[in-house]
Amino acid sequence: MTLTCSWQLPTSLNRDTVLSALPSGMTAAPKSTQEVRVSVLDDDQWHICQRGDLLLYNHQDSRLELWQQQQRLAQETRPLTIRFHWQLNDPALAKLLQARLGVRAFTEKFTSEWQQHHLSVYNSDDKIIVRLTFTTLNSVSRELLSLLTIQPLRGYAKEARQLCRSLKKLGATPCDQLTPLQLLTLSGLNVPLPRHRPPFNLHDDEVTAVAIMRMVGQIVEQARAQEEGLIADIDSEFLHQYRVQLRKARSLVSLFKKDLPEPAFHQLKSSLKELSQHTNLLRDLDVFLLDHDHYLTMLPESLRPGLEQACRHIHRLRKRTWQKVITALDSADHRDKMDEINQAMTAPRLQPRGKKLKQRVDHHIVRQHRHICTSVSTLSTSCSDDAIHQLRIECKKLRYLLELFAELYPRKPLKVLTRELKALQETLGRFNDFTVQHQFLHQLAGELRDSDQKSSLNALSALLYQAQKQEKKQVFSILSTFDCDETTSRVHQLLAYGEPS
Known part of the structure; x- marks a missing residue:
């Protein structure tokens, strides 16, 4: 087994x-020189980097690489304009x-x-014994760093x-192995901590x-934090x-309407509803396009060209709809709605009403x-x-x-109750997805003039209707196992915590 080691060279040492x-009997010969330009790619939340992986784009050869520690898991040559896993050709990289x-x-x-300068070190028998890589980069403080990797x-x-003993005498200091992550960190890469919803x-x-x-104020701010990415149409x-986030705010206002000042309740209910409504069509279009590949597999070969034509029409419709949303x-109307929400939220501070929160x-x-x-x-x-x-x-x-x-509430009983509701919620969610997309496609097919596109969308709508019927059976299968007595007991256990004995 060979051991690779890395060293940081003092500025006086070139x-x-x-x-x-080099020790007696060793000579070095240059092998190659590389100018490396690398970009770290990730999503808005830095999910790849936060799990210790790296998605890198090498600009010299247009190569996309996924790294896990020192191991390159998969790679593909693609332009930097590629932004989604389904746009990749390599199935392994796409799946990862x-x-x-x-x-x-x-x-x-x-x-x-x-x-990077790559060299080979030879012994007196003219055999390669060690490979050297000299790396120079600008550090986070903009100072030039000189690094050396020795690979016997x-x-x-x-x-x-x-060779290592010679370097130590010259004033070099050992450093962490120069993995892609280490080089990028030395260059100034700073991966933020995972974002957690503030309490x-x-x-x-x-x-x-x-x-x-x-x-409500915090939740609306969390919704507004999405606007920049929505306007840029990142994903x-x-x-x-x-x-x-807007649904959560609306749900809170609706559930606690008796606790809120009446003017504030009506203002919030109206403003939050209007903020949500103008995004309905765009979300329906997004859901369809995200499921496009799956829909193609559902249709017979003869109907797929019509669906592809319809998708091009839907892409154009989505672009127009997105423009309307942004x-x-x-x-000014959007800013007015936000002002109205802010004004409504000052009311309870002036005239607090209602029982204690818990x-x-x-x-x-x-x-x-x-x-x-029930x-x-x-x-x-x-x-x-x-x-x-x-x-x-x-x-x-x-x-x-x-x-x-x-x-x-305490975490354990809350987690147990949430888990017992999860299967029912997921099944109901799938049923609703089929229902919404079936209705959406049926309506869209009625608006199209092209007969091939209309036929493909009608066929897909019919298939989704059948899937909806099957999912309805699954809903009742889950309902038959949903034990209300058991979950009632869980609710009582949850609420009993913290009450005086």
Whole structure:
């Protein structure tokens, strides 16, 4: 086994000085010189880097590489304009990035340049015994760093140790192995810590209206934090998260309407609804385009060209719709809505009303769980899709209560209750996805004039309707195993924590 080691050279020590000090019997010959320019690619949240991996783009040969520590997992030659895993040709790299990023785009986060000189060291028998790599780069402080990597060939570890002793006498200091991550870190790469939602700093006894308004304010700010990425059209997740945050804010306002001053409630309800509505079509288009490849596999070969033509039409429609959304986000009306939300949130501080926070949250958790159990007991296989949709909404409200007010409850019983609801929520979510896309495609097909496109979309809509019917069966399979008595017991256990004995 050979051992590679790296050294940092003092500023007074250049390459020629090192080579002139080689131990007796060793000579060096240049092999190659490289000008390296590398970019770190990642998503908005730095998910790849935060797990210790690196997605690198080598500008010299247009190569995309995924690294894990010192191992290159996969690579592909592609232009830098590629931003999504499904645009890659190499299935291994695409699969690895899908697992790390999902639907998020990878974009340039950091770029560095360095120069490398590769040399071979020969012994007196004219055999290569060691390979040297001199690296020079600008450090984070903009000082020029000189680094040397020594890689002995098998059987020549003794000669490598001789060379290391010579370097130490010259004033060189050992450093960490020069992996891509180490070189980039020396160049100034600073991976941020994972982003966590800031706590709401809730207290059991605080006035409910004050707490709710503070929470709504933070959630709306989290929605607004997505606007920059939405406007830049980096990936569809910015819009999705924008809508999720607004849904949470609307859910809070709706659930706690009796605790809020009436003018503030009506103002928030109206403004938050309007902010959400103008993104509905864009989200439907995004969902369709994200599922495009899967939809192609669902259709027979003869109908796929029509779907591809329809997709080009949908891409154009999406671009126009996105333009309308970003125009709306930059409008005076949007700014007015934000001002109205801010004004409404000052009301409870002037006239606080309502019971203590935890009492009200406990009440709503029990109430939402009761709604779910009532729906589960009354639904039948002949029920309408709207009835299933309503059950999904009730489950989502309970999930938001458990998620947003987690600070008020101990983690273990909260986690158990959430886990028991998860399977039901996921199944209801899939049913809703099929329903929405079926309706969306049916409506879109009616607007198209091209017969091939219309036929393909109608066929796909019919297939999604069949998938929706199958998922409806799965919904009732899950409902048959959903034990309301058991979850009621879980709710009571959760609420019992922290109560006086």
